[in-house]
Amino acid sequence: MKKWIGKWVMFVALGHTVVGITFFGSVYRELLASGLYNSITSEKAGLAAWFALFGAVLFVVGMLLSALEANGSPIPRSVGVALLLLTVLGVVLMPVSGFWLMFPVALLIVLKKAPGVRPLAI
Known part of the structure; x- marks a missing residue:
């Protein structure tokens, strides 16, 4: 089977970041111009910051999943359950x-049969 779960999550994270730049580009420019430190002074700036930070964290999760896949390690079902609940x-x-884009990977991780493990009955 192709190792695509981590790559898919990184793809979603990059798409999330592009959407954030599209919608909050002017806010990001204002934050940079004000020196970043303690620069979140409005709800819109806070939303823009959380949008960027969530995209970054999602990319890190994708990198970790890719590393597990590359090493042939099973992705813990608990990670799939957590991703599914978040989704x-x-x-x-x-x-x-774009939360819908996470269903394929979350469900695959939860339902995937790991060596020596019975599939989860839903």
């Missing part, structure tokens, strides 16, 4: 969002 919460809170 469901994200879709419930924001149905018109």
